[in-house]
Amino acid sequence: MAELSRRGLLSGQWRHHSDAIRPPWSCENSLFLAGCTRCLACVTACETGVLITGSGGFPEVDFQRAECTFCRQCATACEASLFYPPQTHPWQLVAEFTARCLAWHGIECRSCQDNCEMQAIRFRPQLGGIAKPVLEAAACNGCGACVADCPASAIAITRSKNNE
Ligand code: SF4
Ligand code: SF4
Ligand code: SF4
Structure with a gap:
């Protein structure tokens, strides 16, 4: 699971961007924002285009563009260990x-x-x-x-x- 980045915590990034929907299976938003390097490998890997570069350069879901097929390519592409395993619920x-x-x-x-x-x-x-x-x-x-x-x-x- 994600390690909290000191820089991310100190900058208080998680206080903003709280309404955005992160990729399926991703960890809690505060952990996600602290651990995500904004490499956007998940956005590139997304097979439907539902993942976009959102506020602050973090990945977020935009259902006006497409649906999520739960293909898990976003999770596979992420090198920062920010995603829960596939047998868990993708989101609520x-x-x-x-x-x-x-x-x-x-x-x-x-x-x-x-x-x-x-x-x-x-x-x-x-x-x-x-x-x-x-x-x-x-x-x-x-x-x-x-x-x-x-x-x-x-x-x-x-x-x-x-x-x-
Ligand atoms: S599970 Fe697949 S379709 Fe859904 S956001 Fe991830 S890459 Fe995109
Ligand atoms: S698709 Fe049609 S029926 Fe369904 S919510 Fe939209 S307007 Fe209503
Ligand atoms: S499963 Fe839910 S979100 Fe997906 S199409 Fe049906 S009503 Fe919409």
């Missing part, structure tokens, strides 16, 4: 629907359900209205495949409240 993220969803505004859409391999999205019929998406949180692995194709940018990937 789930999808969340916001009020921008077209179904809330009377427009039929099921794009998110079509993109969800985990079948974590159901559509609940509404009396006299359009069916609305409902997340089966236990089935969602936070891959983000539902995000980019949502025509209303109505899906956020957030840290699961059940696992905090």
